[in-house]
Amino acid sequence: MIQKKICLLGATGVGKTSLVKQYVEGIFSEKYLTTIGVKIDKKEIILPNQSVQLMLWDIEGIDRYCGFQPKYLRGASAYILVADQTRSQSLIEGFEIQQMVKAVVDIPGVLAINKVDLDASWHWSTNEVEEIKANFDFTFSTSAKTGLGVEQLFSKLASMLVD
Amino acid sequence: MWPAKPLLFELNKFFLIHRETGLLLNTVSADLNTNADADLISAMLTAINDFVSDSFAKSKEKGEQHLDVVKTDDFTLLLKPGPKAVLVAAVSGTMPQKVADQLQLSMEEIHRLYGKELTDFKGDAEPLANSEQQLRDCLISELKAEANPRKKRPWMAWFVVVGIAAFLVYLAVIRWQAHQLLQQVSVLNQQPGIVVTSLGLINFSEVELKILRDPSAVELASWLKERDIPSDKLQVIERAYVSLDTELLKIKVNAVLSVYPTVTVEWPHDRPVFSGEFTNVDKLRLQAELHNIAGLGFKNIWLDGVKLAGKDANTADDPAVIRAILDLNIAKLDRMSVEFEQGSSELSEETISLLIDLKEQFNNLIGIAEQQELSLGLIIMGASDPTGSVAFNKALSQRRADAVQNKLQELGIDKNRLNAIGLGVIDLKTSGDGARKVLFNVVYFDSK
The missing domain is CATH 3.30.1330.60 (OmpA-like domain)
Incomplete structure (x- = not known):
């Protein structure tokens, strides 16, 4: 079975942890996020031809005042940047995080616009959002609460990585 | 089967982890059951290693820091990093140094045998499936290394026991010889003109003989020679007297x-x-x-x-x-x-x-x-x-x-x-x- 390391990034409070919580196998407490800044879960994706195991490195919420361990990105096959469509700032910070990632590694990135179960209130225009989306390999709208788009996100990511 | 009797230490599990990604390449465990959490543990170990490396690195000149040993009271995680992979052993009990040495050798052998596969690793651990053999060999060799002394110990003990037994036999023989000498000499008392005043064992292997001898009586040396009695273990104290025998x-x-x-x-x-x-x-x-x-x-x-x-x-x-x-x-x-x-x-x-x-x-x-x-x-x-x-x-x-x-x-x-x-x-x-x-x-x- 193919394994891939995926990093989950995003500003504090965008719902990274919640996004994967119900869809992954994990044995570690979330306290690891605040102790060493990362918690790792795994998600097995069954594709038509093969299975892919995604090792999901849920990296502690990043804001402009604190960076993240760039070493956590080492060896990653892709990253998922999570933004909260109810908070404008989360996209800006996401964009900044993406720049930090690109400075370290050159890997595919996926944008997950989370909390789509709520009304969008980030006052970004469609064009502006599309412009940001263009920096990613693909974008998914997700809801950790309803599960919308989550499976598809991982499946598409897995497919992309094994193709 | 693994020994039912607990070892002083027990090698519970080996992880071969891809150094760059933290992905699990292979694992073996003493209980032969694949542990589903091994890949999570591998990744987390890598994260912890990265955390320590970044948090405690003193300077870039000194190179990348890495965990070597994670130890609790009775549990040890031993990490042997190689250029492409890290070999981790989970050991319970008191771990001897030779385990670390063996782990290092195994890690080097894996790099020698699977250098290309490690370099080309893209998430598919299948080409490295055979490395399980090396891990198992490592596990077995460690168990043998522990088991062998157990087998050898009886030999050492037997050697000591045989040595002691041989020594005891030797002592018994010389003691028996001394008793024989004592018995042979005891009849000297029947010899006219000779009175045995004291006869006993001394120094474990020697006999002390005290006699009174009339100058006309037979010489002791002649008496011993006639009877083929060795005199080297006989200490004689002789005093003259006049016999009325x-x-x-x-x-x-x-x-x-x-x-x-x-x-x-x-x-x-x-x-x-x-x-x-x-x-x-x-x-x-x-x-x-x-x-x-x-x-x-x-x-x-x-x-x-x-x-x-x-x-x-x-x-x-x-x-x-x-x-x-x-x-x-x-x-x-x-x-x-x-x-x-x-x-x-x-x-x-x-x-x-x-x-x-x-x-x-x-x-x-x-x-x-x-x-x-x-x-x-x-x-x-x-x-x-x-x-x-x-x-x-x-x-x-x-x-x-x-x-x-x-x-x-x-x-x-x-x-x-x-x-x-x-x-x-x-x-x-x-x-x-x-x-x-x-x-x-x-x-x-x-x-x-």
């Missing part, structure tokens, strides 16, 4: 008779009966020699059964020769003396014994003297040392002479042949205690 008396008498081939002796009821013939001179000589055998209690009449050869037949019966022998024996008596305690005129047991001997010899000489027509007398001279007054010493010396005279008379010497004189003090600087004595002087007169 009948068997030894026979030996002594036979030794004396060996120079008198015409005289023989029989021992009915352990009493000597002499027969044969001898000259008068030989008779005198033989009498004197037999008298000298302590404990024999020789009496001149014992030789009455021996015929006297004709005077003409032997020049030794020449009167001059007999006279010379008489003088010789008189000189022997003249050399005799008895001693006393200071201020005392009492005769000791030893003195009485000496006087008995003197009486025998004196009476023997009377017969020989009469053949020469001579009459013998014995002058008994008492003396004292200078201690005390002159008068006292004069009287003391007389009392001593009288005491000896009375005893000799009592023993059987005719009183007409005895004359006791008190000399008083013998005042010689060289005399010392020796002055407290009675001296003898044999005198003879022509009795024609």
Whole structure:
């Protein structure tokens, strides 16, 4: 079975942890996020031809005042940047995080616009959002609460990585 | 199967982790069950390693820091990083250093065998599936390394046990030999003229023998040699004594008779009966020699059964020769003396014994003297040392002479042949205690 390391990034409070919580196998407490800044879960994706195991490195919420361990990105096959469509700032910070990632590694990135179960209130225009989306390999709208788009996100990511 | 008995340490699990991604390449565990969490643990270990590396790196010049050992009270995670992969061993219990050494060797071997696969790794661990063999070998070798000493320990123990047993056997043998020697030597007590006063084992392997030996008795070395008894383990302390053993008396008498081939002796009821013939001179000589055998209690009449050869037949019966022998024996008596305690005129047991001997010899000489027509007398001279007054010493010396005279008379010497004189003090600087004595002087007169 193919394994891939995926990093989950995003500003504090965008719902990274919640996004994967119900869809992954994990044995570690979330306290690891605040102790060493990362918690790792795994998600097995069954594709038509093969299975892919995604090792999901849920990296502690990043804001402009604190960076993240760039070493956590080492060896990653892709990253998922999570933004909260109810908070404008989360996209800006996401964009900044993406720049930090690109400075370290050159890997595919996926944008997950989370909390789509709520009304969008980030006052970004469609064009502006599309412009940001263009920096990613693909974008998914997700809801950790309803599960919308989550499976598809991982499946598409897995497919992309094994193709 | 794994040993049911707990080891001092237990290798629970091995992880081969891709260094760059933290992805699990392979794992083996002692319980043979694949643990589903191994890949999560591998990734988390990598994260922790990264965390430590970044958090505690002192300088870039010193290179990347990495975890080497994570240890709790009874659990150890041992990490051996290679260029492409990290080999991790989970060990419970007290881990010996050789486990770390073996882990390093295994890690190097995996890099040597799977260098290309590790370099080309894109998430598919299948090409590295065979590395399980190396991990298992590592696990097994460690278990063997632990198990072997367990197997070897009995050999070591057996070696020690055999060594001790051999030593004990050796001790038992030399002890047994010492006992054998003891038993062999114990019959020495039956030997005439030898008294064993002490016989025992000393120094574990040696025998100490203390004996009293009459000089006429068999020599100990000869006795041992006759019986093939080794003497190297025998410590002998020998003191001389005079034996009254009948068997030894026979030996002594036979030794004396060996120079008198015409005289023989029989021992009915352990009493000597002499027969044969001898000259008068030989008779005198033989009498004197037999008298000298302590404990024999020789009496001149014992030789009455021996015929006297004709005077003409032997020049030794020449009167001059007999006279010379008489003088010789008189000189022997003249050399005799008895001693006393200071201020005392009492005769000791030893003195009485000496006087008995003197009486025998004196009476023997009377017969020989009469053949020469001579009459013998014995002058008994008492003396004292200078201690005390002159008068006292004069009287003391007389009392001593009288005491000896009375005893000799009592023993059987005719009183007409005895004359006791008190000399008083013998005042010689060289005399010392020796002055407290009675001296003898044999005198003879022509009795024609």
